[in-house]
Amino acid sequence: MAKVVAGNWKMNHGPAVTEGFFERFRPDANAGSVRLVFFPPDLSLAAGIGSARVPADFGVQNIHWEAAGALTGEISAEMAKEAGAALALIGHSERRHVFGETDAEVDRKVGAAGRAGLVPVVCVGELIEERKAGRLEEVLRRQVGAFRASLGAVEEFMVAYEPVWAIGTGETATPDDASEAHAIVRDALGSLGRAPVLYGGSVNPANAAALMSAPDVDGVLVGGASLDPEVFARIAEAGAAVGPG
Numbered sequence: 511m512a513k514v515v516a517g518n519w520k521m522n523h524g525p526a527v528t529e530g531f532f533e534r535f536r537p538d539a540n541a542g543s544v545r546l547v548f549f550p551p552d553l554s555l556a557a558g559i560g561s562a563r564v565p566a567d568f569g570v571q572n573i574h575w576e577a578a579g580a581l582t583g584e585i586s587a588e589m590a591k592e593a594g595a596a597l598a599l600i601g602h603s604e605r606r607h608v609f610g611e612t613d614a615e616v617d618r619k620v621g622a623a624g625r626a627g628l629v630p631v632v633c634v635g636e637l638i639e640e641r642k643a644g645r646l647e648e649v650l651r652r653q654v655g656a657f658r659a660s661l662g663a664v665e666e667f668m669v670a671y672e673p674v675w676a677i678g679t680g681e682t683a684t685p686d687d688a689s690e691a692h693a694i695v696r697d698a699l700g701s702l703g704r705a706p707v708l709y710g711g712s713v714n715p716a717n718a719a720a721l722m723s724a725p726d727v728d729g730v731l732v733g734g735a736s737l738d739p740e741v742f743a744r745i746a747e748a749g750a751a752v753g754p755g
């Protein structure tokens with residue numbers, strides 16, 4: 511399968527900056543062989559969809575599990591779909607650790623994405639204390655186990671392995687670390703383990719090719735280095751150079 515190169519813009523890039531990004535985002539033609547995905551802020555989704563000049567899918571960074579209701583500040587999977595999103599990030603480490611999202615909530619959101627026909631990109635990953643205590647496998651199995659049953663009702667999904675200690679820190683997992691964790695994720699997914707498993711955490715143009723060449727790494731989820739169109743184009747090109755597989 512083609513490598514997935516996904517950008518999570520977090521709370522960056524309003525609509526005008528989003529349009530400017532796509533004016534300057536010009537990866538080489540062969541980068542068309544990667545699957546490009548953007549997760550802009552909700553308010554910039556329409557600007558992104560309207561101004562992208564390369565084939566790309568768009569997604570939202572979070573959804574609520576209810577379809578509608580008195581839930582101030584939230585958006586539903588159905589609304590995201592109507593607004594043109596094809597995917598939804600679920601359980602990103604900032605949602606889990608800054609906003610206190612639980613495994614049970616992640617599971618409900620996976621179910622909601624499936625109900626609305628969005629592709630859930632479910633994030634998992636261990637804290638540094640958990641890794642140091644030798645609990646990597648236990649944590650990943652617990653996180654995947656919490657939503658695995660709900661994937662049965664989902665047509666297509668991805669998992670992103672993002673070690674919390676590598677997010678926004680400049681400290682990247684080695685390709686071997688990524689492969690080891692991805693193999694655990696796949697095993698925990700059981701019969702669903704052929705889905706794409708992406709690596710995230712301080713991916714940049716210098717390390718992207720090595721990470722995407724590692725066994726079991728099907729692509730990357732990029733935060734900081736996805737904000738600059740020239741930098742993110744280099745990562746897309748790295749994915750294309752690695753090729754499918």
Ligand code: PGA
Nearest residue numbers: 677678711712732733734
């Ligand atoms: P980073 O973020 O690339 O800035 O480390 C990755 C993510 O949070 O998805």
